[in-house]
Amino acid sequence: MALRPYFTRAAGAVRPALARRLSVDRRALVALRAALGALLLADLLLRARSLAFFYTDTGALPRSALVARYPLTANLSIHAVFGEVWWVALLFVAAGVAALALLFGYRTKAAAICSLLLLVSLHARNPLVLNGGDSLLRRTLLWSLFLPLGSGLALRDRGRCRHPAAVGLLLQPIVLYVVNAVIKLRGDAWPSGRAVRMVFSIESLTVGLGEQLAGYPNVLTGLGIAWVALLCCSPLLVLATGHFRTIVVIAFASAHAGMSITLGVGLFPLVSLAALLPYLPPAAWDSVERPWNVIARRARGVGTGVRACLIRAGRALSGTSRSPLRRVVAVGEQRTNRIVALVGDKGVLAAAKGAGRGLATALLIIVVVWNAAALGYVEAPSTEVVEISPEETRWDMFAPSPPTEDVWYVAVGTLDSGERVNVIHGGDPEMNRSDRQWGAYPSARWRKYLEVVRWSGDDELRRQFALGLCARWNATHSTHVESLTVRVLSQPTRPNATEPTQLSSARTFGC
Template sequence: MDWYRLLRSAGTRRLSVDQRALVALRVAVGLLLLTDLLLCTRSLVFFYTDGGSLPRSALFARFPITANLSVHALFGGAWWVGLLFVAAAVAATALALGRWTKIAAACSLVLLVSLHARNPIALNGGDSLLRRTLLWSLFLPLGTGLTFETRAQCRHPAAVGLLVQPIVLYVVNAVIKLRGDVWLSGEAVKYVFRIDALTRFVGEYLAAYPTLLDALGTAWVMLLCCSPLLVLTTGRARATVVAVFASAHVGMALTLGIGLFPLIGVAALIPYLPPTAWDKVEGSWNRSVKTARRVGGERRAAFEDLWEKVCRQIGRLGRGRSLGAAPPMKPMEPLRQRIGTAGSGGRTGSTSSLVSVDRGRIATRIRRIGRAVAATMVVVVLIWNTASLGYVEVPQPEAVEVSPQETRWDMFAPSPPTRDVWYVAVGTLEDGERVEVIRGGEPTWARSERRWSSYPSARWRKYLEVVRWSDDDWLQRHFASGLCARWDATHRSRLSRVTVYVLSRSVQSSTEPNASEGPSVRRTRVRTHECSS
């Protein structure tokens, strides 16, 4: 019995989440949702409307099951997608502020899944991690408002899922990396930083230090292998492990253009922070929130006083013109009390007690169902990711559009890309002028001085990777058609024809990280599309 209690206590300490961490996670997820929406608006028409690269007819033909999950696919116009973006922004704001938390979380999840289902081709690992983090959070007490109100520990299967999910990501990625030779030799990170389309900010300077990159690559693989320490440790040791992983993600954000994945990774680490860390944070967090609330309350109070004076003045003018004084208005009784008194003839006690009992039973059943669903989901996540590594075989119906191998966490694994790739789309206007359709200006085969601007965004890079790797004529045709529509929607001149080229160079051909010109550049024509067709 002592051993059982000891093991149970040890498991509870490692697999429970501080409710203050859930509040911080809610705020972080809400802000990330808003940021993601803001970034997606730059390519709203191209990725999510009938006038872009994946019209609804093509979506339902290619992804018939996934398309049915998308509310965004009900209509194909930009007005509908824009309206849903506004609704998602409202829900994300409410989630971050802690207003109608459960409703805001549910609406945010539905709209996020719908957005991802509208164009599955343009998704990356960060999208999947954000979606799953929001799903686990839906089962948990996320609190209200912005202050820390309780120090209780949340012991729920969904809390276990929230802790298991990032570790599964790290472990799966580590196993796939270790199956290759490039990461073990330390050469992999040098390949990554020689790809101009990936490097950002500090990464452009870091690429000039290959020895340092070797060390960083080896350290990252070792850190991935040590990721189970996130739950095996407690107290200061766990806080240290979390800080190391968070520092690695911040380093990614400062060096690589991989979208919001590093920031989402930092947010996913919040539930691991132990109660001792939140004890130190709680005071300054609550003081900051209360200060902001006091300033906002003073402004709101001043506005309410002004409004009350205006209303009072209007009332005086109205009474002065009336024939007689109206009797003073009594405050309205609560609607629930009036209805209950009228319906029960004064016998409100028994009715309210019955209602509370029924509500209590319903709430208890809902909590039990939620725990069972969350526990089942944890098992499914473990089995699915084990199957993605080939250790377990799962039945794969033909009607299902995804498989474990297609959804596994194989970021730059087992080896990173060995070619730096960018696109040039040469368009011919109706008057015969030639333009570069993707970035604007005159067509040129030379890389821009801002080499990281090879793609309009990280989502474009991911989308075009799928278009290139799949070698699918269907995807290429819709991509070229979407370029025509994108140009015509933003320019007075219209395109008559667009020819898409893929340019690439081997990153092994030069030791200089930014050497992209010369005979090593390969140019391939993908297709020519008549825009009027």
């Protein structure tokens, strides 16, 4: 009993310190919601370039192959209900509408729920093209569902959000950083500083300023060591407060911004930048609130126009008052009003909030345990139960060591006219390696997918890749491909040395 006052006093001192570090400024949630909407739109636009190839039955992973490889995951995908282009395109449009609503803060909760459901469905349709950025985007959107995302674009509410989901939002990136640091330190390439030089010697990966930066090996060595040190310091994102926390956030933001202009890793750096927004302290938001709101007022007209377009589109789809769709909408509105009236009861609303906190807490525990399993500290669940192991979902980012080879694909198609063409890029297949287009991939999705094709050893997956290339070419050209020879070429990634190109494999498929 004599110790009780001391524990009470200690708890009273610790509680404000935890609240200060594990709560999120509500203005950060508005900015995060707008960033998520913009990222979802950008992701859809980038994926749309290979919509038929990656998400339809005429592409590289038809529904039959998806079910055979991922029987449980396939059931989560609305995109897999039909295999035609029109269905996937319709869902892309629906996801774009939800992302626009999320961006401008129109019916925010509904927009966030629809965005998450369609994003999970899209990811489940083709897990072979996913990367760490997809996982972080999906998880960040999930945590956001439990939080007050506000409406519109203006920053008004200066309060703090204290919720288990806010803790999850803050701990999720740190868990990824720490896991990545541990994996990197298990090898010798990153601690020695060689890793970044190896990464920038991969021509098919470097873009923009990365091509110039590759010529400065000493700079790359320093950047590699600094990045590992920064990853090890990632817990400071929550342990630090005030201006020191802002400095830590700026350090991580600078690193991700550098990745975006030097490496072709898709939207991952931009998703990481968005995930850093909740760490910014109130003082940082005080300084950006006024200029942000000026821009928000100017964008309000665009948001109003978008909202009007969405309403008109809904009316056009509904048609006349006698149309079946309008009757369905009317019934839906009646039931929604009943639910709103029910939720309006304080007891039910309190129960819903309590359930949300409980669910967010359970998810937080799962995240920690899952990532501990990814490092081997906890026994991982059987892949027969969940299909995907923790090791597959962890953020490796060239860890414990970057690739030792620069690999690219050459698909030489023989047309019905007898002509030979490069089926992936078009043009003459007899191109020199010195031409960067020869080793480039159409997108970061293609590189990720072809890594799986190469290392999985699945002959059926390789055959579907070849058939998908044939269908892709035949859909846009008058002369069709009769046969296709896929060559896998590689070159060792050794800085300051020119290594010969090697032919790893070559297989011919009939179209």
